[in-house]
Amino acid sequence: MLDEEMYNYKAQVIKAMAHPSRLKMIDALSSGELCVCKLQEIVGSDMSTVSKHLLVLRNAGIVTSRKEGLQVYYKLRVPCILGFLNCIDEVLHEDAKCRMAVCKPVASR
Amino acid sequence: MLDEEMYNYKAQVIKAMAHPSRLKMIDALSSGELCVCKLQEIVGSDMSTVSKHLLVLRNAGIVTSRKEGLQVYYKLRVPCILGFLNCIDEVLHEDAKCRMAVCKPVASR
DNA sequence: AAAGTATTTGGCTATAATACCAAATAGTAG
DNA sequence: CTACTATTTGGTATTATAGCCAAATACTTT
Numbered sequence: 001m002l003d004e005e006m007y008n009y010k011a012q013v014i015k016a017m018a019h020p021s022r023l024k025m026i027d028a029l030s031s032g033e034l035c036v037c038k039l040q041e042i043v044g045s046d047m048s049t050v051s052k053h054l055l056v057l058r059n060a061g062i063v064t065s066r067k068e069g070l071q072v073y074y075k076l077r078v079p080c081i082l083g084f085l086n087c088i089d090e091v092l093h094e095d096a097k098c099r100m101a102v103c104k105p106v107a108s109r
Numbered sequence: 110m111l112d113e114e115m116y117n118y119k120a121q122v123i124k125a126m127a128h129p130s131r132l133k134m135i136d137a138l139s140s141g142e143l144c145v146c147k148l149q150e151i152v153g154s155d156m157s158t159v160s161k162h163l164l165v166l167r168n169a170g171i172v173t174s175r176k177e178g179l180q181v182y183y184k185l186r187v188p189c190i191l192g193f194l195n196c197i198d199e200v201l202h203e204d205a206k207c208r209m210a211v212c213k214p215v216a217s218r
Numbered sequence: 219a220a221a222g223t224a225t226t227t228g229g230c231t232a233t234a235a236t237a238c239c240a241a242a243t244a245g246t247a248g
Numbered sequence: 249c250t251a252c253t254a255t256t257t258g259g260t261a262t263t264a265t266a267g268c269c270a271a272a273t274a275c276t277t278t
Contacts, residue, residue: 004129006201007129007130007132007133008129009201010129010132010194010197010198010201011126011127011128011129011131011132013197013200013201014123014126014127014132014197015124015127015128017120017123017127018120018123018124018126018127019120019124019265019266020113020116020117020119020120021116021266022120023116023119023120023123024116035224035225036224036225036226037223037224037225045266045267045268046267046268046269047224047225047226048225048226048227048267048268048269048270049266049267049268050225051225051226051227052226052227052266052267053266054225054226055226055227056265060200061200061201061203062200067225067274067275069224069275069276070223070224070225070274070275070276071223071224071225072224072225072226077200077203078196078199078200078203080195080196080199081196081200083192083193083196084192084193084196085119086189087187087189087190087192087193088119088122088123089119090187090189091122091169091170091171091186091187091190092115092118092119092122092170094170094186094187124235128235128236144254144255145254145255145256146253146254146255154237154238155237155238155239156254156255156256157237157238157239157240157255157256157257158236158237158238159255160255160256160257161236161237161256161257162236163255164256165235176244176245176255178245178246178254179244179245179246179252179253179254179255180253180254180255181254181255181256219278220277220278221276221277221278222275222276222277222278223274223275223276223277224273224274224275224276225272225273225274225275226271226272226273226274227270227271227272227273228269228270228271228272229268229269229270229271230267230268230269231266231267231268232265232266232267232268233264233265233266233267234263234264234265234266235262235263235264235265236261236262236263236264237260237261237262237263238259238260238261238262239258239259239260240257240258240259241256241257241258241259242255242256242257242258243254243255243256243257244253244254244255244256245252245253245254245255246251246252246253246254247250247251247252247253248249248250248251248252
């Protein structure tokens with residue numbers, strides 16, 4: 001795989017995670033598979049919106065789905081994603097320390 | 110911190126990484142700090158574009174910068190980011206296996 | 219077959235991200 | 249102070265993303 005291409009793929013996977021609702025779903029899925037209806041309950045948006053978020057995650061290779069009767073169940077395909085989220089915690093934590101020392105806040109966009 | 114708010118912050122940090130050029134810069138910075146001019150050389154876009162990408166990374170708390178003479182040096186603030194990238198490799202790897210078994214490709218957007 | 223439920227898809231609008239150019243800023247050297 | 253270099257900022261056109269509604273699909277139950 002070309003280097004250039006690899007960065008594009010990786011960015012695509014990461015971008016798929018880069019949304020509060022999708023993160024919330026990933027978190028929820030960390031303890032096992034869930035149906036779309038349950039995920040909707042968790043994130044609280046319109047069903048169609050939730051479905052589109054799930055499509056993004058699936059296209060990125062982060063989740064897989066299976067149908068059972070009327071319901072569709074999604075689950076994480078690559079568990080290491082979760083370890084990553086801990087790292088993000090560390091970024092936020094570093095930032096909290098830094099804010100106390102009067103540095104640049106994370107939200108200063 | 111509110112749960113809602115936390116997911117927003119995390120998504121912001123992740124979104125900051127979700128771009129091929131920014132990933133490339135993070136990778137380059139894994140072995141130590143670099144000046145903007147060097148980073149531009151690596152990603153190959155316009156200097157102003159590179160500068161704006163670096164601003165995104167800085168605002169997200171992923172890098173810090175220091176000025177030395179005319180040049181500005183950037184470095185990673187939270188090294189665990191790198192471990193995460195290995196996980197993304199795993200996503201791609203899973204996907205490669207899956208493609209051989211005729212599943213959904215990662216790039217099918 | 220008809221009605222009902224869970225999910226996906228299409229279409230639209232609003233908002234945000236990206237990339238480039240030109241101009242501004244900050245520091246250095248003559 | 250002037251010219252020069254590295255970097256940032258402002259402006260703008262283009263493209264991508266998000267969320268909502270309505271309609272379509274897929275299954276189940278009656």
